[in-house]
Amino acid sequence: NAGVTQTPKFQVLKTGQSMTLQCAQDMNHNSMYWYRQDPGMGLRLIYYSASEGTTDKGEVPNGYNVSRLNKREFSLRLESAAPSQTSVYFCASSAFGTASFYGYTFGSGTRLTVV
Amino acid sequence: SQQGEEDPQALSIQEGENATMNCSYKTSINNLQWYRQNSGRGLVHLILIRSNEREKHSGRLRVTLDTSKKSSSLLITASRAADTASYFCATVWETSGSRLTFGEGTQLTVNP
Numbered sequence: 001n002a003g004v005t006q007t008p009k010f011q012v013l014k015t016g017q018s019m020t021l022q023c024a025q026d027m028n029h030n031s032m033y034w035y036r037q038d039p040g041m042g043l044r045l046i047y048y049s050a051s052e053g054t055t056d057k058g059e060v061p062n063g064y065n066v067s068r069l070n071k072r073e074f075s076l077r078l079e080s081a082a083p084s085q086t087s088v089y090f091c092a093s094s095a096f097g098t099a100s101f102y103g104y105t106f107g108s109g110t111r112l113t114v115v
Numbered sequence: 116s117q118q119g120e121e122d123p124q125a126l127s128i129q130e131g132e133n134a135t136m137n138c139s140y141k142t143s144i145n146n147l148q149w150y151r152q153n154s155g156r157g158l159v160h161l162i163l164i165r166s167n168e169r170e171k172h173s174g175r176l177r178v179t180l181d182t183s184k185k186s187s188s189l190l191i192t193a194s195r196a197a198d199t200a201s202y203f204c205a206t207v208w209e210t211s212g213s214r215l216t217f218g219e220g221t222q223l224t225v226n227p
Binding site for chain 2: 004031033035040041042043044045048050058059090092094102103104105106107108109
């Protein structure tokens with residue numbers, strides 16, 4: 001099925017461990033985004049990639065790094081996980097210049113717990 | 116800080132009733148979008164309204180936008196139990212390219 005695929009769906013980390021969240025889309029979209037969602041809150045933008053080869057910080061980038069591996073894939077890395085990074089992480093994509101017309105397509109999320 | 120603030124935070128209605136959710140924002144926007152999130156799932160795009168539009172319809176959904184008051188409303192008519200979900204407004208600022216900024220959401224419960 002076409003869309004945005006995130007892996008893993010669930011993960012438990014110990015404080016200080018590192019991990020990479022994977023995201024891939026098969027819709028030939030140019031732009032990709034990483035958001036986090038905390039209980040009772042909306043989504044906050046961590047990093048985004050407007051097009052292949054570019055990445056920019058969003059609202060809450062501290063503690064994260066990203067890689068736009070190619071047009072399809074956009075990964076999010078936690079170098080040294082902290083309990084404050086316990087959250088649900090969503091990847092999204094949009095065709096270049098068309099978020100204003102068609103919105104984003106979201107993945108189903110990665111539920112991360114840091115203990 | 117969150118761009119959008121939604122009201123109410125939670126809404127519980129009976130099947131067949133209409134549900135109205137409101138969203139306010141702070142800066143000038145290109146467009147405003149509404150998304151639905153079922154429990155434990157990702158967000159699904161519902162409808163988009165551009166800054167030069169005042170009202171838009173899609174099936175049972177009606178969205179209004181008042182740029183002078185920096186507010187929008189989402190009306191779901193003849194609600195169904197399957198409409199139970201969280202609803203988020205999201206704005207594209209004039210200066211933010213294609214980035215979306217989300218509100219905190221309204222939890223809608225439709226009782227059968």
